[in-house]
Amino acid sequence: MTAEAALATSPHPAARRTDAEWWRQAAVYQIYPRSFADADGNGIGDLKGVADRVPYLRELGIDAVWLSPFYPSALADGGYDVDDYRDVDPKIGTLADFDAMAEALHAAGIKLIVDIVPNHTSDRHEWFKEALASPKGSPERDRYIFRDGLGPDGAQPPSDWTSGFGGPAWEPVGDGQWYHHFFAREQPDLNWRNPEVREDFLKTLRFWSDRGVDGFRVDVAHGLSKDLPEELPTQAELDAIPVDGNHPVWDRDDVHEIYAEWRQVFDEYDPPRIAVAEAWVASDRRPAYASPRGLGQAFNFDLLGARFDAAQFREIVAFNLELAARSGSSSTWVLSNHDVVRHATRYGLPPEPAEPREDGSLPAESDATQKTGTSWLLHRGREPELKAERGLRRARAATLFELALPGSAYIYQGEELGLHEVADIADEDRQDPTFFRSPGVSVGRDGCRVPLPWSAGGESLGFGGSAHIPQPEWFAEHSVEREDGDPDSTLSLYRRALALRGELRTEERLEWLETGDPQVLAFRRPNGWVNVTNFGEGPFPLPEPLRGEVLVGSVALEEEGTLPGEASVWLKA
Ligand code: GLC
16 A cells, blocks of 8 residues: 555544543644634634634644643733633633533544643632631631741741742741742642642542543642641752652652542543643652553653653653553653743754752753753753754654654644744743743743744734734744645644554554664554654665655655655655
8 A cells, every 4th residue: 555545544533532542542732722823813822713723633633632721810820820720711712612612622533631730729719819818727728838937027938948930939928927839929839638629629620521521631740749847848958858759749659649539530431531640750650640540641751851862762762661561551752842942942952061050060860850841941042053954854853753652642732833942032022930030041931832823924923813922933934824735844744644643553562673773763563664763964774674665754765765864754664
């Protein structure tokens, strides 16, 4: 069968997954709703915008959408500061719009995963307002983490802890008490030892499950359970405590009691609702989150943290397939999301020098990223170092490699257009709290959250009203309109690979093949198809066992049987 015929006969992904295991090898497309498509023209993307673009999503060939927060929010942290977990932000729609969007997705055979943010509420949440209006020691304050300040009048913070976004982690409320927030000041941390908090989230899970959502992406899943001692350690002491299940703040073993309760709710539905944990934990602690008795799946961010390097990629894949199997889950693969520099840009920048610790030593990559994953922010002054074309070439190769792997692949909106990070956003247009809380250090995450270019001209390139983060001129080149009919565009590459990917989902296995070149990786999937990826710069003549019909390639093969540098192909070998 020719590649065309294989494409034509492969059923639409939607047709294949009606069973409870649909998530295991799904291609999930992340929508950051405020930057996707703006149907009402107020400059902020909305749910109607998502519904209108369902034909685009269907043609892309994804199995599910993960919708980042769409709840009422002051947007102190892009919607991860939630005022009300059971409603829709009026700036982006209504509950009726949500239902219409879910229906449109489902009618196209696309599942819907919503983001849930249980570590903290926003400071505008009813509970937080009640906490501020209630005295010290009240049940209202017990839903959050309040502590007395130090000094005779409590004017000093309870400890020197710092927030993951920079600045202090304690905020005074004016009566000698302070509340804890690991993220922005507008995101007070909840107290998960409080039964009312636990009950209320079960209600929220049922609320959205009853509305037909298929699953949940769980924000900061490793942070909910906290056990702060009476006498708080200093930040340095806290950092020195091993994260082995008994750390006061991170990745505590007892967090899984919460997810065991959630699992009971998921299993009330048919098919059971699914969940995927955002848990920045040491790899060997990931299986607990991915356990079928817990959330069922956990993000593996290892590829996202790796350089474009054959040895690193191979090691990560082998290790994570084994790790996922250990929990009975399937692996997830992520190259980009709304928190990190887009992979086309990462691969076009020289590796970032690690920042030395105070004592001058260099942190291990995993230490720096464990808690928030923000170490891949674009630091000021790096823009001139970008080799944009090379970055995109490598990104296309890495994506083909990723989409050929067993497990589920997460695609972040805009990567299918080959978008780069937008580096030159004016300070006054920036929105991300990490920019404001770490002045002069990082430019924050707005560069991957610029509204999508749908057309090559017109106001906000077809996004809708005036884009809430301005789009650069070069976005037009990457617009859906430009890429749609171009067989060499990144959009065409994604569509083709996603359509073919259905054929790969026979079993979650791969077999490594010898290539004789340390810069070139090759693996075979159970249906016989082979992926070959050349991480080196020079061409790689494909040896006989690796020859065959090219199903899809990140570049055209220059001559029969030779894979150019920094390129990937799927072959019927
Ligand atoms: C997660 C989100 C990130 C957010 C943070 C606080 O890491 O992915 O965008 O800022 O949690 O909710």
